[in-house]
Amino acid sequence: MSVARMLTGDRPTGRLHLGHYVGSIANRVRLHQRYESFFIIADLHMLTTRNTREDIGRVAGNAREMVTDILAAGVDPARATFYLQSAIPEVGDLNTLFQNLVTVPRLERVPSLKDMARDAGKEEMPYGLLGYPVLQAADILCVKGQVVPVGKDNAAHVEVTREIARRFNHLYGEVFPVPETIAAETPTLVGTDGRAKMSKSLGNAIALSADSATVRRAVMGMYTDPNRIRADVPGTVEGNPVFAYHDIFNPDRAQVDDLKERYRAGRVGDVEVKEKLAVALDRFLDPIRERRARIEAEPGLVDQLIFEGTERTRHEVRQTLVEVRRAMGLTSAYTQVRRRAERHRKATATPA
Template identity: 65%
Template structure:
């Protein structure tokens, strides 16, 4: 263990990761991993809250593999970070049950992101598990006793709940959990290549970190631009134009971007040229990531060992947290109903 504060964050395994993930969280994690003792959770149980069907469950192992490969490819370093799979930690289920006793239904119903999740999953009514999603998230955070959680503004309410759960538990039973702080990333959402407000797999508007250069060129060629602009000599709008949003995010040459914007506004450069330059920019950005990814694909024992040792490390942490929990709550009796100090059938003066 280190003296660094402990951090937890992660993703639901939904397949390959894309540029939106990179801008939204991965870039930040790579930067933070040396300042904190980092735990990265691949939250497979969370996927069940909206997709419990067998055909989805069958895909999860592949999605876990893709996630680990992408983590390693962007530079998450297993020597300083712990990557693990949520369902491989039995204590997750145990602590979740206990936490469910410490929170009310109206409190959970006030969490804004839940309604959105139910709507996005086309659910007319909320399953119990989805209502309890933030409780399970609190468990994810508190089981390794994390002190900081990087989140976007929209998920701040989940960390707030984890703080409340920690406080409630500690007041009731004794000090076990830190009250975690959010690190709020003011990260812009990366628009999809179709100009929709968010890049996502389900909307089919993503450029993946593992896309090859031809695929990237194709996707960039078909990107939305200024719909009012009919020919290259028309003045074009730069603001909110997906092609320029990406140039701003990924083009290392600010001078080139400024020049392109200037000429675009005057109708002196066409969409084709602006897109060709963007394809080059994105491919330059992705090339080292693709190289590392194919290396790990070709040497599968490396990602396999990374995940195995991450799971083992987290299992150790979870066991020690749960021992403390049992001790302070008095629930340790359940481990051995017939031990001398517990024996419920022992002699007593009745």
């Protein structure tokens, strides 16, 4: 491969939000021009925590929304391959082979898995969730991904991928690249409630597709300094979600510095700070909204991108699986059986 490959993506559980943007999408927009880029719609990963028929029935719609959000954020469709994970059964074959290259204790040390189980209301760890990093390794290595943009939660998962790639290459010969991670500049974004990272399921998120009125309502309801009961009381900027958002999304540094100075001195109210944040977020989201409107004005475009990307990716994965089976010697076993069976059939055939 002359150009290095990047693999990234999301579970199709709904629209993407500002937390997704700072944690991964900003990196993708920046990097996809440099790498041959595959974007996975990870619906099999979704099944580890959401697997009712209703959840599965929403996959197609959520996939469209997710891809639309990514394109609206600035990813060029001509330089990105979007594909639906469940439409490529060969990934499951690779996952099965990789399961034998990692131990249960190693997977139990991945810190985010217990958090995922807890957030999904699971009292016990499902087998599929424990194997989440192994399936993720299959996703990355099936297209021979060399770089993976990651948020804070997925860094440990990709380390399992790196270990599996090294283990496979040691046992069977060089087939896979050992992928490198590219961390986001802002690993996580606190939610509007100030108590947890931004998450759709917690109701503390601002969607990339949110209109101006929705953004303003969310911002005006944001958590600030709980000890500040009046505007003339000096407030704390550090750890204050409103100022964390200003730092990320407000490019007017002079305005932000002025607000911080007055906030610390008790010379500005929360309302003014929030109103200026709402304006800054609108300015940030306006280009995304405009691109989204152009995409939505062409019905079927996103479906076509997903379909064509899935077909292309399946072709790539089939080639990878042939290499894997050949390197492991799995093809020779059946070839031997087939050849002996053919010789037996010919030897015992009744002459015409």
